[in-house]
Amino acid sequence: MAPEGKKHFCYRLSLREDLRDFKNWTEEENQTIGVHFNYLKGMLEAGKLVLAGRTENMPMTDKDMGIAILETDTMEEAAEIMANDPAVKSGIMTAELFEFSLALYR
Template sequence: MEKKQFLYMLKLVPELLDEKNWTERETAIIGEHFCALEKLIEEDKLIMAGRTQNKDDTTFGIAILQVDTEEEARYLMENDPAVAKKVMTAELFPYKVALYNPRFTI
């Protein structure tokens, strides 16, 4: 069976757009979020993840998954610590990488 790709878009909950509202709890959850994404790389389920660099209400992050089913993608998105612990909201989209330049480094 061919794997399918999905993108989930993440947005901080509105009150966390202001860094003054962050506590140790939110910082720890974002650390868990990052570790969960790293684990998905190890499992060959995450193609890439990143976020915009602006600091206003238009900021967002994305994670691009390659998995067997939409149900699996939704499960991974909903169990992302940042989503499950309500620091971020997320929305899932079917996606397909059309072009990729392997010469770029991060």
Template sequence: MHLKKQFIYVLKLIPALLKEENWTAKEEEIVGRHFKKLQELLKKGKLILAGKTDGLDEKTFGIVIFEADSEEEARKIMNSDPAVAEGIMKAELSPYRVALMRESV
């Protein structure tokens, strides 16, 4: 049996978007597509968890924990995230392994 590998990518907004007044309808639309992409990964059974910290400052970040067959596939998933592809968020990919997780959230 082939076990899928787990990965995490950590997302950080570009510095200009840490000020709420710099957000436009364009950024809101990109974030909407970012969320839709994560929902698609969930439906495909690839997404394990996604979320973000509260607030909007230099400490704000999001995480996406998911499964992929290879690092190449994981990188493709991360780079196709609209927030990353369109440059409003920077992302860093790492191999990951969920050790413990409660059954229901």
């Protein structure tokens, strides 16, 4: 349940196909993932991110994903946060945004 005036959104992240094998990663891509993590951490500290995480299957497949649950005023704001995610901006990951209903949580 979002606070009054706020809505929840989920963006699903998919890793670029060639990067599902970690031996294909460059130092630049590894650094970008660190920036991506810090970006999400900043969204958490700003009260915009509810949670973020990823699946951990090895080897990775097209079914693996990351998710970020956002709490924002509008879908446009959530879309802007998603579009500015360094992993998305760099092309390491693609992302898709969904309206999300948070029903049960601890």
